[in-house]
Amino acid sequence: MTQYLLNINPIAILVHAAIPLTIILVYALVAIWAERKVAGFIQDRLGPMRVGGWHGWAQSIADLLKLIQKEDIIPADSSRFLFKFAPFMMFAASYAAFAVIPFSSSYIGSNINIGVFYLLAVTSVLTLSIIMAGWASNNKWSLLGGMRSAAQLVSYEVPTIATVLTVIVVTGSLNLMTITEMQSGNDILGFLPNWLIFQNPFLLVAFVIFFISILAESHRVPFDLPESESELVAGYQTEYSGMRWAMFMLAEYADMLLLSLLGATLFFGGWNSPFGEFMSGPFWSFFWFMLKGLLLVFVMMWIRWTLPRYRVDQLMYICWSILIPLSFINLVLVALWEVIF
Amino acid sequence: MKTPEEIIEILQNRFTDEEWILESGQSGLPWIRVPANKIKEVSKILRDDAEFRFDTLMCLSGLHYSAEQELGVAYHLHSTSLKHSLALKVRVPEEKPEIPSVESIWKTADWHEREAWDMVGVQFTDHPDLRRILCPDDWEGYPLRKDYVPQEFYHGVPTGEKTVSEQND
Amino acid sequence: MIEAITDSGERREMTINMGPQHPSTHGVLRLELVLDGEVVKHVKPHIGYLHRCFEKYAEQMDDYAKVIPYTDRMDYVSAMNQEHGYVLAVERMLELEVPERVEYIRVIMAELQRIASHLLGIGAFGLDLGAFTPFLYLFIEREKILDIFEKASGARLLYNYMAVAGLMRDVHPEFKDEVADFVKTFRPKIKELDDLLSYNKIFVRRTANIGVLPVKVALNYAASGPVLRGSGFKWDLRKNDPYSIYDRFDFDIPVGSGEMGSLGDCWDRYIVRVKEMEQSLRIIEQALDGMPDEGDVMAAIPKRIRPKEGELYVRTESPRGELGYYIVSDKSASPFRVKARAPSFVHLSMLPAISKGALIADIVAIVGSIDIVLGEVDR
Known part of the structure; x- marks a missing residue:
């Protein structure tokens, strides 16, 4: 162990840590602005238009500056350490998972061969941090939000994992880089890229289940129950203010991006260009990868501003009675398809 | 469909020991004066009897007659099946403002009676939960009485020294 | 609180x-919920946070007409209807x-x-259930109505437009065209909302x-308006106890049918409101046809109104239900009582009766579906 630690180059670690962090931070600033613009567009209004001139592009920066200046309020009877720690733990959980995401054909934080497994394991810490925040706030609404979130995340992890498993059955690898590389080329029907979603009709079903599950995993409408403002005020975030609250927001957006990128990697060929060799290479592959991920993020926003929200028992019903059986049956069908064809 | 005159005649036949009178002002609508101790009984008959069928209590209002030193409660009834309306009024002395509650007959009276208690201080006996409704539980006085003077401080907070009428002068 | 969760057997x-x-909670309403997990065992509404002594103020006014602005402030999202009831x-x-x-x-x-x-009621109901966008779509339409009101009365929320024996001022010359225009553009939007x-x-x-x-419970609680109609009871004061000139118009009373679940559920109450908008459009169209182009907007009355001694109870159909005014006069210039x-007051009092065993999210849906305005509950 000591030997191993001594061999690590600290500068390399810092660089590898900084790249995903930069991506997340830039993305979060853009995504929060974009969410408002998308909401505005869907709702027939303009959204932010003032700050920064062109279509209010600096709105998120202005908000960030405002949040930095806000007082950091810690409720008197809260569990101080857990209360302060929870937002950072939540962000750390999704940030750590970015280590195994293959951003480009030539860049991945850590090319470990159990990438998917690691990612799912690390993101489950999110649940813990939300319960922590909910309990430590000493607020009944926060507690309810925390409990809802725990039930929701634990339940929806099952269909998420079952659908990820279908991809693993097809590719035979847990390494996200390998999974992406296996999807190179344009052979299906002569022009379609070799993305997994096109390879097998049951993988299309798997993707739909996966997408519904990640909506729930990242607390997006129609499954945003842990923080549903009309019921639980703001759920586990109720007592948070200023930068600690901003950390929750950041973690939430990071989580959204993470799960979307995972979806892009597993089903849409990751960093592969849709045009085969055309527009490929390290830079273009990064571009394609982010484009696919952001498109999924956009769909999430679109759904958010369109649908009402489910109730907590209906949410559980959908998971345990529909998605879980369906995802397991689908897993068997995918396996059969692979054996037969 | 029955007019108040017809209703009062039926009531007179039913309760012979009381004298039933139909009161009215120079304008507006007439009402039947009901003795306080009879109101519950009368209400039940008015609701259930096939001739009346007053299934809804539209409104219940508390009044303060400062000149007579009396409190009043006005009941406005309507029958959705027979389509007739009726107003009842009960008046009790200020010192002993007790009126039986009609909450068990029309559920809607629950909050209306609480409001009448809160605003003019009518005590509804056997009301299940007679608390103040619009004012805080520890408020002093009954705001809709004509001689009401607001308390100057509520938990140390000034309520505004002048009453509304003084400000108008 | 920590005691409550670490339960000991x-x-x-x-x-x-x-x-x-x-x-x-659509304003400042406090609901005391007793929860077992997320299941609501008991609800106790506490009101009065918005109490502005309407009735006391009304008694202090030295003119019946001076009460009108206060009626606006009761149900502030339907001020015109409040005024209408009072002046009638x-x-x-x-x-x-x-x-x-x-x-x-x-x-x-x-x-x-x-x-x-x-x-507003429908939009806020959607908002309660997490649907943000319909709310804003509906606000665009509401804005057009407010524009018409603004041109006529000068105000957008609290109009003080109707006066005893008339109107504060005549409508602007383009009024008819604007209303007709609104009716035309609004009709397809109802379909869109569906x-x-x-x-x-x-x-x-x-x-x-x-x-x-x-229905039985609804009548016992004296529910009215869309809440009563949602339970399948055909009851509309505009038809059943006509006031003003409503007997001249031809319109239907939409009632709940329980087509999505059971009769009298939140969806029924909701859909009655949607269908009512259609009927209101019909009334407006007929009224536009019948409205005289010229004429006084004020009857000749003495400067000081002094009604004879007496009392009456007048009820009108406000968007929330039966809005009644019980006015007692003692011959003086200021009302005796x-x-x-307020319909919201009555409807809110049934909340404990209809929300037993619901979930927290259902409480939100129920409160939204009875469409209360706290300004009216507390007065």
């Missing part, structure tokens, strides 16, 4: 306050006839206000079979 319940400051009551007390043109303008205003109020929200699967699942109000019978 026996079943413990958690008491939680929803409000007075809570996103979905005072006029009936004075046994006054108002000019034809006034009656028509009042009806048009009241129906436009009904649409505006339902738009597509976006009314028949949305999630929305139906959140509202059907929730907060079921049987003005009591407003």
Whole structure:
């Protein structure tokens, strides 16, 4: 162990840590602005238009500056350490998972061969941090939000994992880089890229289940129950203010991006260009990868501003009675398809 | 469909020991004066009897007659099946403002009676939960009485020294 | 609170306050919920946070007409209807006839206000259930109504437009065209609303079979308006106890049918409001046809109104239900007693009866579906 630690180059670690962090931070600033613009567009209004001139592009920066200046309020009877720690733990959980995401054909934080497994394991810490925040706030609404979130995340992890498993059955690898590389080329029907979603009709079903599950995993409408403002005020975030609250927001957006990128990697060929060799290479592959991920993020926003929200028992019903059986049956069908064809 | 005159005649036949009178002002609508101790009984008959069928209590209002030193409660009834309306009024002395509650007959009276208690201080006996409704539980006085003077401080907070009428002068 | 969750064998319940400051209590309402997990065992509404002594102020006014601005502030999202009820009551007390043109303008205003109020009610109901976008779509339409009101009265929320025996001022010359224009553009939007929200699967699942109000209970609680009609009872004061000139118009009374779940659930109450907007459009169209182009907007009355001694109870159909004014006069210039019978007040009192065993999210749906305005509850 000591030997191993001594061999690590600290500068390399810092660089590898900084790249995903930069991506997340830039993305979060853009995504929060974009969410408002998308909401505005869907709702027939303009959204932010003032700050920064062109279509209010600096709105998120202005908000960030405002949040930095806000007082950091810690409720008197809260569990101080857990209360302060929870937002950072939540962000750390999704940030750590970015280590195994293959951003480009030539860049991945850590090319470990159990990438998917690691990612799912690390993101489950999110649940813990939300319960922590909910309990430590000493607020009944926060507690309810925390409990809802725990039930929701634990339940929806099952269909998420079952659908990820279908991809693993097809590719035979847990390494996200390998999974992406296996999807190179344009052979299906002569022009379609070799993305997994096109390879097998049951993988299309798997993707739909996966997408519904990640909506729930990242607390997006129609499954945003842990923080549903009309019921639980703001759920586990109720007592948070200023930068600690901003950390929750950041973690939430990071989580959204993470799960979307995972979806892009597993089903849409990751960093592969849709045009085969055309527009490929390290830079273009990064571009394609982010484009696919952001498109999924956009769909999430679109759904958010369109649908009402489910109730907590209906949410559980959908998971345990529909998605879980369906995802397991689908897993068997995918396996059969692979054996037969 | 029955007019108040017809209703009062039926009531007179039913309760012979009381004298039933139909009161009215120079304008507006007439009402039947009901003795306080009879109101519950009368209400039940008015609701259930096939001739009346007053299934809804539209409104219940508390009044303060400062000149007579009396409190009043006005009941406005309507029958959705027979389509007739009726107003009842009960008046009790200020010192002993007790009126039986009609909450068990029309559920809607629950909050209306609480409001009448809160605003003019009518005590509804056997009301299940007679608390103040619009004012805080520890408020002093009954705001809709004509001689009401607001308390100057509520938990140390000034309520505004002048009453509304003084400000108008 | 920590005690409540670390339970020691026996079943413990958690008491939680929803409000007075809570996103979905439509103002400052406090609901004391006793919870077992997320299941609501008991609800106790606490009101009075918005009490502004309407009735006391009304008694202190030295003129019946001076009460009108205060009626605006009761149900502030349907101020026109509040005024309409009050001026009708005072006029009936004075046994006054108002000019034809006034009656028509009042009806048009009241129906436009009904649409505006339902738009807000429906939008806020969607918002309670997490549907943000319909709310803003509906606000665009509401804005058009408010523009018409602004041109006529100078105000956008609290109009003080109707006066005893007439109107404060005549409508602007383009009034008829603008209203006709609105009716034309608004009709397709109801269809759009049905597509976006009314028949949305999630929305139906959140509202059907929730907060079921049987007719018997509704009548015993003296429910009225869309809440009573949602339970399948055909009852509309505009038809059943016609006031103003409503007997001249041809319109239907939409009632709940229980088509999505059981009769009298949240969805039924919701859809009655949607259908009512359609009927209001019909009334407006007929009123526009019948409205005289010229004429006085004020009947001749003495400067100081002094009704004869007496009392009456006048009720009108406000967007929320039966709005009653009980006015007692003692011959003086100021009213002896003005009591407003607010539909929201009555409807809120049935909340404990219809929400037993519901989930927290259902409480939000039920409160949204009875469409209360706290300004009216507390007065």
